Amino acid sequence: MPVRVEVQKLTKKFGTFTALYNLNAVIEPGELFFLLGPSGCGKTTLLRCIAGFNNPDSGRICIGGHDVTSVPPHKRDTGMVFQSYALWPHMTLAQNVAFGLEMRQVSKPERSARVKRALELVHLNNRADVKPNELSGGQQQRVALARALVVEPKCLLLDEPLSNLDAGLRIEMRMEIRRICKELGLTAIYVTHDQKEALSIADRMAVMHAGMIEQIGTPEQIYRYPVNRFTAGFIGEGNFITGHVSDFDNDSVILTTSLGTLVSRAVCTDLKAGDPVAVCLRPESIRFDHAGEGCPNRFSGTFKECIYLGEIAQHLIQLNSANSAEFELKAFELNPRKGSYRINSHVELWIDPESVIVTALS
Numbered sequence: 288m289p290v291r292v293e294v295q296k297l298t299k300k301f302g303t304f305t306a307l308y309n310l311n312a313v314i315e316p317g318e319l320f321f322l323l324g325p326s327g328c329g330k331t332t333l334l335r336c337i338a339g340f341n342n343p344d345s346g347r348i349c350i351g352g353h354d355v356t357s358v359p360p361h362k363r364d365t366g367m368v369f370q371s372y373a374l375w376p377h378m379t380l381a382q383n384v385a386f387g388l389e390m391r392q393v394s395k396p397e398r399s400a401r402v403k404r405a406l407e408l409v410h411l412n413n414r415a416d417v418k419p420n421e422l423s424g425g426q427q428q429r430v431a432l433a434r435a436l437v438v439e440p441k442c443l444l445l446d447e448p449l450s451n452l453d454a455g456l457r458i459e460m461r462m463e464i465r466r467i468c469k470e471l472g473l474t475a476i477y478v479t480h481d482q483k484e485a486l487s488i489a490d491r492m493a494v495m496h497a498g499m500i501e502q503i504g505t506p507e508q509i510y511r512y513p514v515n516r517f518t519a520g521f522i523g524e525g526n527f528i529t530g531h532v533s534d535f536d537n538d539s540v541i542l543t544t545s546l547g548t549l550v551s552r553a554v555c556t557d558l559k560a561g562d563p564v565a566v567c568l569r570p571e572s573i574r575f576d577h578a579g580e581g582c583p584n585r586f587s588g589t590f591k592e593c594i595y596l597g598e599i600a601q602h603l604i605q606l607n608s609a610n611s612a613e614f615e616l617k618a619f620e621l622n623p624r625k626g627s628y629r630i631n632s633h634v635e636l637w638i639d640p641e642s643v644i645v646t647a648l649s
Contacts, residue, residue, distance in 0.1 A: 289316035289474045290351035290441040292337065297346035299332055306332040308498045310346070314476060319468050321485040322478045324495035325521065330478045331446055333495075337476060338444050339363050351441055361390075363442075366435030370447040372427045374419040380406065380430050381415040387438045405437040408467055425456040432464065436471070443468065443475040449484065457481075461488050482522055486510065494518050512555035515647040516565040525567040526616050529648070532562045539640055542566060546606065546614065550583040551643035558645070565646050570601070572642035573618035575634065585637045590628050591615065598622065604634060 292314040299307040307329045314320040322330040335341040337348055339360035348356045355363050374383050381402050388398045406412040409429035419427055428448060435443060445464070449457045465488040468475045479485055485492050486506040493503045494517075502514045513519035516527065530544030540558060542549045544566055551566070558564070578585050592603035600623035604616045618636065628634065 288441075289318075289472045291316050291349075292320075292442055292474060292476065293347075293349040294333070294337070295347040295349070297333070297336060297343050297348065299329075299336060299341060299343045306498055307336070307343070310498075310500055312493055312500060312503065314474060315491075316474055317469075317472050318490045319465060319475045319477065319488060321489040321492035322476065322495060323480065323482070323485045323492050323522075325480060328495040329498040330480075330495050334444055334446055334476060334478050337442075338365055338367050364440055365442045365444055366438055366440030368428075368431050368435045368443070368445040368448045370450055372419075372431045372451075374427060374430055374434075376419055379416050379418060380411060380422075380433075383419065383430055384434045384437050387434060391438065401437050401439075405433040408436060408470070409433045409463070423456075424452050425460055428452065428460060429463070432467070436467070441474065443473045445475065445477040447478055447480070449479075450481075457484065464488070486522075494521060496521075511553060511644070513567070513644065513646050514555055515649050516567075517649070519565070519567040519644060519646050524570050524617065525644070526570065528566050528568075528614070530564055530566055532558050532560050532564060534560065540645060542643075542645065546586065548583075549643055550640045551645045552640040553643055554645045556645075556647055563648055565648050567644040567646060568616070568638055569642060569644070570617045570619040571621070572638050573616065574637050574639070575618075575620060578635070578637035582637055583640060584643060585635070586616070587633065587635050588616065590630055590632050590634060593628050593630065595623065600628075602628065604636065 294310055294312045297307055297310040322333060324330050332341060336343050347354055350363060384402045384405050385398050388401060403412060406415055409432055411429055449460050452460060461484050489506055491503060491505055492509060494501045494509060496517050502509055502518050509518060510522050519525055528544050528546055530542045532540055533543045534541040538552055540551045540554050542551060549566060586606055588604040588606040590602060591605050594601040600620045602618045604618055606614045606616055
């Protein structure tokens with residue numbers, strides 16, 4: 288049965304450095320939950336606390352309703368997949384996968400059956416007798432995953448498991464990890480700094496910064512409704528401007544900014560007139576087609592740079608507004624028309640109010 292994992296007011300220090308500060312999080316049973324953030328934000332420290340490799344200075348960790356804060360790692364019923372694979376080079380795949388079962392003194396017949404099942408899950412059952420050095424990086428990562436799964440953990444912990452793989456293998460393996468976790472009904476906690484990895488397969492995620500959790504939500508919630516400037520900037524790309532709330536119109540917020548008046552219907556926090564805000568315009572939300580009469584959020588500008596990447600073109604546009612003479616807007620165009628835009632040519636742009644993201648300044 289999948290288990291619920293709870294982190295309650297967790298703090299971890301290394302000397303005078305506070306790696307985690309008063310963290311709270313709940314991972315629901317069967318959930319694929321990501322810890323996402325820049326290097327040094329505390330995500331691996333949190334994962335190691337859940338695994339039992341780091342002892343917190345205060346707070347509690349509960350797995351399946353049981354307080355495991357002081358329980359040693361091998362008694363927590365968790366399985367860990369490391370970034371470095373950590374396979375024994377002198378052992379076969381089957382021997383590597385069986386190692387944890389041997390330490391638990393599982394009988395040989397049961398051990399063989401469970402190893403076979405684990406290798407089948409990762410599609411390596413026909414290579415049980417080869418050594419790790421005969422495998423590709425992606426195959427070695429599958430073995431590391433099988434080794435964690437064979438002990439039948441209540442919770443699977445993954446520490447940047449795909450960071451050593453090339454782009455194509457990362458895409459393949461992240462879908463494999465999601466397939467296996469869902470097939471087995473596992474609760475899984477996955478550390479990464481890769482936004483696409485998290486957005487593509489997470490059920491929910493926590494964005495971390497400086498030892499604290501900035502926001503927890505589904506990928507769509509965090510991408511479309513970030514709670515502050517940091518989260519909006521870390522998840523995806525954005526053009527950021529500051530402004531303040533000037534008025535409200537039904538479900539829309541009227542904003543006064545350096546780009547002039549903007550209208551938003553993508554507000555993630557309670558606002559009142561006069562509140563300062565950060566406004567995020569995602570590059571892929573900038574529209575090049577004709578805006579209807581009376582459509583808000585229209586701009587005119589000049590192409591300063593165009594980078595053609597096949598399926599997408601990345602444009603840098605100098606806006607012509609008197610209030611934004613120095614503002615350059617990054618805009619992405621999907622399936623760009625051949626030769627449509629030239630450097631220094633004029634362009635009219637607009638952005639739907641649903642895509643004007645308004646967040647707290649911090």
